[in-house]
Amino acid sequence: RAAQEIQLASQQVEVRMAVMQGPSGFSTVGMTRNEGRLDDYTVVDIQVFPSPNEVIARLANGELDIAALPTNVAANLYAKGVAVKTAAIVGEGMLMFLTNDAGITELTDLAQRKISIPGAGGTPDQMARILIAALGYDSETDVELDYSIAAPAQLTQMLIAGKVDLAVLPEPFVSMALNSSDAVIPLLDVQALWSALTGTGNYPMTVVVVSDRFVEQHPGTLPLVMGSLKDSVQWVNANPADAGNLIEEVGIMKAALAVPAIPRCNLVFKTAKEGYEAMDLYLKVLYGFDYTSVGGAVPDESFYLEY
Amino acid sequence: MNRSTWNTNLITALSVLILLGIWQIGAVLLDAGVILPTPGTTFSALASVVQQEPFSLNILATVARALQSFLIIFLVGGLLGILSGYSRSLHAFLVPLLVICKATPVMSVILLAFIWFTSGTVPLFSAFLMGFPVMFIQVEQGVKLISPRLHEMTVAYGFTPLRRLIHLVIPSLAPSIITGAKASLSMVWKVVIAAEVLTVPRYGVGSRMQMAQVNLETAEVLAWTLIAILLTAAGDLIFLSLLEVPRKLRERRSKLLEAIR
């Protein structure tokens, strides 16, 4: 038996996966239900990071196999020669323009206002600038974009306290703001506007990338992991309350805040193949707007992994 | 405790009270609990934070990081400072390194830092970048203030370098070393906690602050800040009492010498 166990241990595959401390973390908590054990041979170790920086460093260094990242960051990494490919979309757009100024009702009221955005150059910033431009404003002169509060949680605080009157926020902070203050009202659903402009569905905000080395070394494991991830997303969407407990346990945020947000986080699972068109379109739009944000080139087809 | 110690303690207490008063008034005027809760709310958050389970673990992790960074800064900065105070060549050699330490924001090298260190040690690294120049500059300058007359005396009386170090250099540097240590200690806490906020290691005061922040629990953030302030104050007290040790040792030594008749 001892020999058997040793053999088992040697066959054991540990999948090292990274998610961010937000909805991408929500979507994977289902995988931790069985302490990360997917089958007899495969264990997934999920690490939650506060910023993409740590994920990028460890991915480039080979300390991680799989990571959930903003779509443009994934494309950017690929363009910079980091050996990763995208495997699936796990999260779609969930951004809102929120305001606590009852005077703003029309989109035309945005003119000459200060709009607070958490983090310059992130997805909220890109989408805000794309849409502002689409609405016919010049983001340099017609509105003032303010990046001085980088943490979305802090921006939410300021919005709730009424010290900031117009902000672009992602989930789960949108839900938090709406639930904490009656004064905060949704002004503009970024996703709806995107659909109207492009004539497609929601845009892919978060994707899962896999390192080439992992695909080569464990070709059989990838479908298992992806299957399990798909499972997890479905479970989380179906059981927000249970998922909330796991979210708190893993240390992402309090269940009380996460649970109401889950339905609005647009957690999905689409394989790269299924999501190809949406991603390609999204990346092309980003490229047209600011090519450095996708690494200077729209990724070719080999960026999309088949399994 | 004599009369004047009593007085200064009274003034310190008064100052704390005034600050609490300003806080209370500010919180009431601002009237936004998510941004600035009242001292009362904060103290009740503090009470519940203290009962949270891995409370002491979080504290210990932060204290360990702060202590480690401080020791590293103290030893490396002190040693290099002394050497470079004596050697113009070493000074010239270290100038670029010092400028790099001074100018490079952690952010520029954070990707590298993540590769070389685990997320628990990134705070140490940030603290080193911040505190090393302060300690170094301090001690290096201190070397220049060593009395040239006493130095000459040790030369004339053939002190070995070690004896000169122990009996002239280190006692002369003591004020510089103490201020350097105080000044770098004054940053280590804050830098370590700030880096914990950014990198969220498993345990740490900064990690808990970050979590509280994400959950919009401002009172809890401030409760952890109070804990940080208390830790710092405790650290200062311990440091001050450690400063008494050499004096006591010297007194004991002089008693011992007295005994040898």
Added chain:
Amino acid sequence: MNRSTWNTNLITALSVLILLGIWQIGAVLLDAGVILPTPGTTFSALASVVQQEPFSLNILATVARALQSFLIIFLVGGLLGILSGYSRSLHAFLVPLLVICKATPVMSVILLAFIWFTSGTVPLFSAFLMGFPVMFIQVEQGVKLISPRLHEMTVAYGFTPLRRLIHLVIPSLAPSIITGAKASLSMVWKVVIAAEVLTVPRYGVGSRMQMAQVNLETAEVLAWTLIAILLTAAGDLIFLSLLEVPRKLRERRSKLLEAIR
């Protein structure tokens, strides 16, 4: 430039070369341009960064912030340090404030800072929190090192407080003030840039770094870091040459006195 200045300059250049060599080797070994580009790539990024349009505006904004913070720290820290070195009561009163400055991470009070200041001044605020204790501790300790014999001399010869300040206190404190200034200058750059990275004001070296960072343009991040390092080195040189001014003034004064026969 005499022989020995030549030598030290040579050593400094050598040290820079060695650091560049380590960088090159590290970059080649690591083989990951997103994490650590080679010096070559970085220098070409530097060339293109310098040509980007509001280049000098970014630099100026950061320099202005650093200078402002430094001046505030220098004046407030120096003044309070002198006063509190002389007055035990003031010292006792300031202790809690100092501990707060030391321990409170900017993160805990950043929202308040936003409410009270405009976003461009948050870097100043962070730099103050960081640098004030260093300057203060320094000068306060310096006051304790003023020669009691010379102090007594000024008492016996009936110096007014102002005359004592000018002719005894400030010259005696000069080494402390200089080290304090050097040490706080050593932090101001980094803290200002780090705060710019966080708050992304319209212009600033840190803002540009942040933008380059989100786009994973590591070579550009490092190019801006090099610029920050050059700024710091230039600042150090200017500071060192400013230090010569009092000596020159004193020499001129002594020539003038000589002229009055």
Added chain:
Amino acid sequence: MILKNLSKRYLVSGEYLPVLDDFTLSIEPGTITALVGPSGCGKTTLLRLIGELEQPDEGELVKSVEERGPLSYLFQEPRLLPWHSVLHNVELVMRPWYPEKEERIARARDFLTMVGLSDFTTFKPDQLSGGMRQRVAIARAFAYPGHMLLLDEPFQSLDTNLRWALVNAFLKLWNAEKRTTIYVTHDVPEALLMADTVIRLSSRPMRILENHTIGTPREERSLGSPEFLALQARFYT
């Protein structure tokens, strides 16, 4: 000036070291008093009490009206400001008295010439020899128009010629304006030629062993005369 039952002790590693214990002395205003006594007996301490740099633990110090106010103190060490030139060191202390810069500098220069340092006015204290530093301190004390003169071993570390030249220069200054002068010396002949009253002190705790007022006018004194040979012999034991 009258010193009434002065006591002064220092606390040294937990024990009290009595330096003055119930010390009483009265000094005639406008005279020169020399204090002679063994090393470490408390002479400097006494001067510091008179100069009000320190407070007695017990007892009282009563100065006559013309003795109150600022006084010229020559410390046992030069105590020069190391960052100022020699001239500046002397000129600085006279500021409140001579608001005119030219006048002040001329006066400082005069006193520096008196002590033989006219060629060294631009030197920093660290660039001087020990005796030269002492002379700067002398110039400073003499240039400062204090109401009393307290001199702690003023002419130490000077060669004999210079010493006598300075004694004479001092007496000339003092004759012009007779301020109460108390001075400590280890040189008995110097004390006998210079002082009105010579006080011999015991070792610690300090007592007065002898309080001798010299009747002979200064100009008629001679160390070789029988009176002074006898005095010297007495003061040497």
Added chain:
Amino acid sequence: MILKNLSKRYLVSGEYLPVLDDFTLSIEPGTITALVGPSGCGKTTLLRLIGELEQPDEGELVKSVEERGPLSYLFQEPRLLPWHSVLHNVELVMRPWYPEKEERIARARDFLTMVGLSDFTTFKPDQLSGGMRQRVAIARAFAYPGHMLLLDEPFQSLDTNLRWALVNAFLKLWNAEKRTTIYVTHDVPEALLMADTVIRLSSRPMRILENHTIGTPREERSLGSPEFLALQARFYT
């Protein structure tokens, strides 16, 4: 020891101040040489050159074999380590010579007793009077077994009795082991009684005005004898 054509100048605010200029002197090993000269003439500078704390700009210094190696230097100022007690200050310099702690401390104590400080061994330098500090420095220099003795105004700021007691104590030590001693003093009688050779120096740049070797054995010297009265008169001008 032979000093051959020594030159030494200091740079003071851009100008050279010549202190020694082509100075030549030969000193018999194992004798006591007293240097007498006006303040600021360069005596301390000469001792510093002999003690190799400074290098001459020109010229050469040739020591005989037994004069080479460590030397006991009594500086013009006490130069004590302020953080160490009196005993520790004296004991510290003897470390390489007396590895046995007990022996070293006993010796330090002996020398401190010799200078009259046996009750002050635990005091810090700052708690002593000026003369007491000087005595600690004397004890340190005498306790240190240097191959030569360089003494810069050793008995300054001491009262006359103590001064003569220390001169006698020094001569006893010196008689036990005759080391080359060069000493600076402003006290001509002291020089005449103590030295084998007395050298009178001019003011800066320093020249030898007189190099007088005293033939009379030390025990037979008396300041009152006609020989010494004549010598004193000569050395005072």
